[in-house]
Amino acid sequence: MSPQPIPILDISGFSAQIDDASRAIARDVDRACREIGFLVIAGHGLTSKITNEFDEVGRRFFDLPESVKLKYAAQADSYYGYNPMESSSLAYSLDEQNTPPDLREAFASCRPDIETGDSFFRSEAVKDLGYQIDYPVEIEAFHQVWTSYYYAMSALGARIMQIFAVALVLPIDFFEPMLSRHASNLALFNYPAPLKKPKQGQLRGGEHTDFGSLTIVHTDWAIPGGLQVQTNANKWMDLDVPADAFVINIGDMMARWTNDRWTSTLHRVANPETSADQPTRRQSAVFFHTPNQDALVECLPSCQDADNPPRYEPITVGEHHQMKMHKMYEDAQ
Secondary structure (H helix, E strand, C coil): CCCCCCCEEECCCCCCCCCHHHHHHHHHHHHHHHHCCEEEEECCCCCHHHHHHHHHHHHHHHCCCHHHHHHHECCCCCCCEEECCCCCCHHHHHCCCCCCCCCCEEEEECCCCCCCCCHHHHCHHHHCCCCCCCCCCCCCCHHHHHHHHHHHHHHHHHHHHHHHHHHCCCCCCCCHHHHCCECCEEEEEEECCCCCCCCCCCCCEEEECCCCCEEEEEECCCCCCCEEEECCCCCEEECCCCCCCEEEEECHHHHHHCCCCCCCCCEEECCCCCCCCCCCCEEEEEEEECCECCCEECCCHHHCECCECCCCCCEEHHHHHHHHHHHHHHCCC
16 A cells, blocks of 8 residues: 555456455445545556547547537536536535636536336436437547547446445445446546636635545646645645546445545645646546435444444435536536
8 A cells, every 4th residue: 555645556456256366455445535535546547548539539529619518518406417617626526606607617427328228217307307418419439439448447436336335344245236327427527727816715626525425536647737635634735646647536425325434535636737738628527426316325234333323314325416406506507
């Protein structure tokens, strides 16, 4: 385990047989999730081809005229689709109502194959959640590349949930039944080079915690104005991440599941220095892993005892997620 504040962990040795190497990886993950709620993973088995293709279609989409991008605008009460610059504020999810909207635009979706997949995702109840969206036809292979990336992240997320289960002294397949119709969403964020001075307190992404079980982040870490994590000393720390690695962080749902044994840590996306002598446009691919909408989030058996009873009432994944998303968007409209 790296001595740096955000550990770099090679997960290539994790096996379903749960041998000594797997247990060692799980122990390191448990330690990172307790101490900071962030870790960097290497040895994930994904090639740079899939991330490069995803980055490329994203850049081409965000370079389209605004009038074209708005054809794919997210509908009211949903963020699936295109979200223009300054249309939301992450800090609102923490009830920071005086924070200016974030300096970013985004395209987001839930499962990209719901038109032909499980009939559950074609039900009226699910339609009301805004899962079904149109994908840009102006960009060749956009939907194909988006779908490939989504399911690569879905598989990686399921593998990490297995590691989490072992780290929490649970059966390796404990979370599997809760992921059969998972509601994970994928977002591509574009942070343009600043053309003017930000408003007071305005950031590329305001300080926040994530909502779900875990988040998987890929970006160009060398470009200024990136992800910062709040340390235990209440200081903001930049991340130093290898180009082919992913950043994983714990969301509020997993903190709730673990009775706050694991930490859902505040983080933000900083603005680049106005004097930066290199490109400052930044693009990030973020996979928000979220279990089935009807999965019950209640204190795990290994995270409670007589001296540490459950701190939270049980809640479904859907109820928790909608509550957080509503806060984030309602005051930015």
